[in-house]
Amino acid sequence: MNPRLKHRTLSALIVDELRQSILTGEHPAGAQLRQDALAEAYGVSRIPVREALFQLEAEGLVRIVPHKGAVVSELSLAEINDVFDLRGILEPRLLAHSAPLLDAADFERLEQIQARFSGSIAARNVREWGTINAEFHLALYSRAPQPRSQAIVASLLHTSDRYTRVQLSSSAAMDAARRQHAELIELCQARKTEKACRFLFDHVEGVRKDLLRVVGRVLAKKAPAESPVSRSTARSRS
Amino acid sequence: MNPRLKHRTLSALIVDELRQSILTGEHPAGAQLRQDALAEAYGVSRIPVREALFQLEAEGLVRIVPHKGAVVSELSLAEINDVFDLRGILEPRLLAHSAPLLDAADFERLEQIQARFSGSIAARNVREWGTINAEFHLALYSRAPQPRSQAIVASLLHTSDRYTRVQLSSSAAMDAARRQHAELIELCQARKTEKACRFLFDHVEGVRKDLLRVVGRVLAKKAPAESPVSRSTARSRS
DNA sequence: GGGTCGTATATTGTATAAAATCTTGAGTCA
DNA sequence: TGACTCAAGATTTTATACAATATACGACCC
Incomplete structure (x- = not known):
């Protein structure tokens, strides 16, 4: 090849x-x-x-x-929280602009990604899982008229992927993500944009929590005296 | 040299x-x-x-x-609005975390930047003005425990600088920015963080409006049939 | 006459080799 | 003993030369 x-x-x-x-x-x-x-x-x-x-x-x-x-580059708790805060802010914002514009072709593409998603879960292929996950999210936002935001989120998804790998990514968690993605597709198809955005926010937060549970200890071992980083919330400005 | x-x-x-x-x-x-x-x-x-x-x-x-x-790369109205939306979201968020942690040395540094700022305005040095402006904003956020956000904002400031150049950057506008920066320093020193964040948001929005007034026509000439991009607000999720 | 294929040219991508920079350690001197 | 100098080695950075790719244009076939 x-x-x-x-x-x-x-x-x-x-x-x-x-x-x-x-x-x-x-x-x-x-x-x-x-x-x-x-x-x-x-x-x-x-x-x-x-x-x-x-x-x-x-x-x-x-x-x-x-x-x-x-x-x-080193992994750090501060960056994990920063990255997921940013995702929680930027991704729902992108979805709000993109979801109403998604057409039949877009939804078909999303379904195809979902199919590959299931395949990689069945094969326990964590490597593929991360890139397909990013692909799915970006496809959701593809219609948003905000190219810069899309580029930023793409890079945030890359980083998230890196952190996700350090845990062994239980297939249970991967499957939960798949189900939530399916729910997202349905909400968007039904044009329930507001609800989809809230659901997406919770989805991102869920991944963060799963991650922190596993990664927190790993990092704590490597830098036991690290100051406890305040878990800055995404809603600090509202 | x-x-x-x-x-x-x-x-x-x-x-x-x-x-x-x-x-x-x-x-x-x-x-x-x-x-x-x-x-x-x-x-x-x-x-x-x-x-x-x-x-x-x-x-x-x-x-x-x-x-x-x-x-x-081409300039586009969509990107201008995207970049300034992002700045309006991310910069106050960074300031909220950084402002309470700024110490005497930080404020002295900010004052030094302000001095150079005035110098470049007097000299009508638009080139310097842009980089010093970015330097000032980043110094404000330097204490925030969010490295990724800082990197993103740094790149957004670069892009803003590019757009600012296409207008001739009236020295009136540059001086208005300088005065607002002074106000920001005072608010942070007085530990009025909430107020400082709101003021910062308005500052960014003010620059956007100045820019759109001048740039809108320039771009309209180059692409007269461009679809009117909805001026997406930064508060769409609240 | 229209379309497709192939060749010429310009430009980018990669390999190899030379130059510059940093690190490390021995050796010297105070 | 401690600090400083400086030379050797390793590594990165830059230059030069070669290979690969894309575009434009003309010949050729249908």
């Missing part, structure tokens, strides 16, 4: 490969990523590797210090 | 140079950016130029199509 069929350039391929390697924990948080080693591992030169690293820095997965190199 | 003193790498230098060239309109929206030409213009090889272009794509200033090249 030649992966170039899906990727226009080598750099884009390395971006995906490296991202997966980080998400699966093959390169754990804090690990150094040496261009030389990566280039050899993937059988390419260092140029595509460099460009991939820059891309991943923009996504927040790695941190690059000039002349020193790239390290996998 | 060796610019390397301020920039750790050539790529970083080119990023700043190119960004300025785009913001000032030297490379107008829709213009093609050929790596070869840029490399020759700056007297460097194409590698740093490539990396600069990727960085600028992450910032949203250019759009890259594989094997076709980079073009300066």
Whole structure:
């Protein structure tokens, strides 16, 4: 299988490969990523590797210090809460604008994603699960006339995916998400936009809570003296 | 003057140079950016130029199509409103978390920024004005325990800067912003956080309105049949 | 005459090699 | 003993050269 069929350039391929390697924990948080080693591992030169690293820095997965190199960025409770606060704010807002504009073709696409979703759950394929989950959410918002917000949410979903991986993602949780997605589709089809937005907010909050329950202890072990970050709510301004 | 003193790498230098060239309109929206030409213009090889272009794509200033090249991204009413909606949501939220934690050193820094601000206004230096404006806002939020939100707002401020440039930025408007910034400092020092957040929201909205008054016509000329984008408000969910 | 295929040219993408920068440790001097 | 210098090694950054890809245009077939 030649992966170039899906990727226009080598750099884009390395971006995906490296991202997966980080998400699966093959390169754990804090690990150094040496261009030389990566280039050899993937059988390419260092140029595509460099460009991939820059891309991943923009996504927040790695941190690059000039002349020193790239390290996998650390996970932090503060960022988890920040990311999920942002999702809780931005995603319902996008849905409110997008849902009324979704047409038959969009709903068919959503159903197709749901089908693949079920497949990946059955196969216990956590890797696929995360990307399909992001795909589903973005498809929901695709009609919103807010390109910048969509780009931001896309990157937030990437980050969420990373955090979701550190727990073993019980298939029970994955299936709960699938059912909630189905409910979302129904609400949107019935044009119950207000209700769909509230449901979406609760969905995001649910994922956060599941995550914190598992991840909280993991992070606590790594940094036992970390100051308890106030669980800033998404509604602080209302 | 060796610019390397301020920039750790050539790529970083080119990023700043190119960004300025785009913001000032030297490379107008829709213009093609050929790596070869840029490399020759700056007297460097194409590698740093490539990396600069990727960085600028992450910032949203250019759009890259594989094997076709980079073009300066178009300005659009939809994006203006999206960006300012997001600022109206995210910036007060950050301030609410940061303001109570600002200490004496922070306020001194803010005052220093204000001084430079006045200087650039007196000198009619629009270029500086934009970056100092961003610096001020970010300094206000620096104590918020929300790194991801800060990064997002930083990029939104960059984009706002670009839009602000297309109007000639009347020095009256710049001075109004300066006075409002002074008011913000006072409110934060008095620990009137709630009031400061509301004031900040109005400040952002004021800049948006000024901008739309001038930019609306510019864009209307370029795309006369553009569908009127609904001026989505920031409060749609409350 | 219309459409499709193939070639020429320009531009981008990648590999290889050279230059610059940072880190580390030995060695020297106060 | 402690701190400082500086040279060697490793790593990143940049330059140069080569390969791959897309676009435009003309020839050729239907």
